[in-house]
Amino acid sequence: QSVLTQPPSVSAAPGQKVTISCSGSSSNIGKIYVSWYQQLPGTAPKLLIYDNDQRPSGIPDRFSGSKSGTSATLGITGLQTGDEADYYCGTWDSSLSAYVFGTGTKVTVL
Amino acid sequence: QVQLQESGPGLVKPSETLSLTCTVSGDSMSTHYWSWIRQPPGKGLEWIGYIYYSGTSKYNPSLKSRVTISMDTSKNQFSLRLSSVTAADSAVYYCAREYCNNTSCYFFDYWGQGTLVTVSS
Numbered sequence: 192q193s194v195l196t197q198p199p200s201v202s203a204a205p206g207q208k209v210t211i212s213c214s215g216s217s218s219n220i221g222k223i224y225v226s227w228y229q230q231l232p233g234t235a236p237k238l239l240i241y242d243n244d245q246r247p248s249g250i251p252d253r254f255s256g257s258k259s260g261t262s263a264t265l266g267i268t269g270l271q272t273g274d275e276a277d278y279y280c281g282t283w284d285s286s287l288s289a290y291v292f293g294t295g296t297k298v299t300v301l
Numbered sequence: 302q303v304q305l306q307e308s309g310p311g312l313v314k315p316s317e318t319l320s321l322t323c324t325v326s327g328d329s330m331s332t333h334y335w336s337w338i339r340q341p342p343g344k345g346l347e348w349i350g351y352i353y354y355s356g357t358s359k360y361n362p363s364l365k366s367r368v369t370i371s372m373d374t375s376k377n378q379f380s381l382r383l384s385s386v387t388a389a390d391s392a393v394y395y396c397a398r399e400y401c402n403n404t405s406c407y408f409f410d411y412w413g414q415g416t417l418v419t420v421s422s
Contacts (some may be wrong), residue, residue, distance in 0.1 A: 193345060226408035228346075234396055235415050236346065241408040279346055283405040289361045290336075290348035290399075290406050 194219060194282055195293035202299040207270050211296045212278035213263040219291060223283045225263040227256055228292075230277045238279075240265065272300050303327040305396050305413035313390075313420050319383040323396030329404075330354055330374050336399040336409065337370060337381045339392040351399050351406065352379055360405060384422045393417050 196214045203209045213225065225243050228236035238247055240256035244262065255266045263280055280293035309321035323335070337349040350360035352370040360368045364383070372379040383390060394416055397409040 223405050224407050228409075235412040236409070237412070238408055238410050241400075241410070249417040281346075281408070283407065285405070287362060288359070289363075293346065295345045297406065 193294045194284060194291050195282070197278075197280060197293040198298045199294070200297045202301055203261055203270050204301045205228075205270055205272065208266065208268045209270060209298060210267075211265040211278055211280075211298070213265070214294045215261050215282065217261060218259065218286035219261075219282045219284040220263055221261040222285055225233065225258055225280055226280045227254075227263075227265045228279045228281065230273075230279065232276070236279065267298070268278070270298075270300055275300050292298065303398060303411045305398070305411055307396050307413045307416040309392060309416060309418070311417060311419060312417060313386055314422050315387055316385055317383070319386050319390060319418055319420070320395055321381045321396075321416065321418070323379050323381075325377045325379070325398075328352040328381070328398070328411075330372065330377055334401040334406065335361055335370075335372065335379045336397050338395045338397055338404075338409070338412075339390075340395070340415075341389075341392040348385075349381065349394075351401065353401075388420050391418065391420045 227240040230236045243258040244256045284291045304326045318412040334351045336351040342343040352358040367384045369382040387408045400407045
């Protein structure tokens with residue numbers, strides 16, 4: 192059972208915007224940077240956002256991250272069919288002394 | 302370009318030990334932390350643990366009693382051993398490069414393609 196909670200699914204039409212929440216606690220999101228991963232069907236996860244809001248080289252600025260208190264949010268603007276994937280948040284939990292992932296959110300482009 | 306590739310048996314019998322190796326190319330293993338992550342079919346991601354070139358390792362408390370991660374820098378490889386496996390250990394196992402300091406870890410920037418391990422008699 193994950194300590195980081197995400198909505199099971201979100202959906203929107205092409206070109207629209209979606210946001211995915213990641214809710215944690217003072218021992219994880221409230222204390223440490225958050226990262227986000229995109230997992231396309233049948234592939235390995237890919238780093239989208241690190242240190243709450245930083246994009247690795249090659250990640251388009253349609254993807255953005257933010258953090259406030261014990262929650263983090265991933266935003267995707269200009270939604271494309273190629274964005275259909277599972278998205279996971281992740282961070283370190285100081286109480287567990289372990290890296291923890293969110294429950295995952297499936298993005299569907301209508 | 303950093304690349305990671307998992308290898309090992311795809312089928313393990315219950316109560317036996319699962320052994321996987323990750324071969325790293327394009328990077329020196331002495332500058333990063335190296336991790337294993339798994340994903341049961343249709344489920345989410347679970348961090349198993351990491352190893353640093355100094356030999357320091359850290360494991361998920363839920364698996365700690367059964368896990369060993371080791372490293373062979375001469376071969377640019379690191380390995381996972383998970384003992385006393387059950388069907389619940391059936392999953393895709395990924396190796397990844399992890400950014401950490403001596404107190405916390407932050408993200409995984411390079412991943413292997415993953416290898417499916419099924420525990421069954």
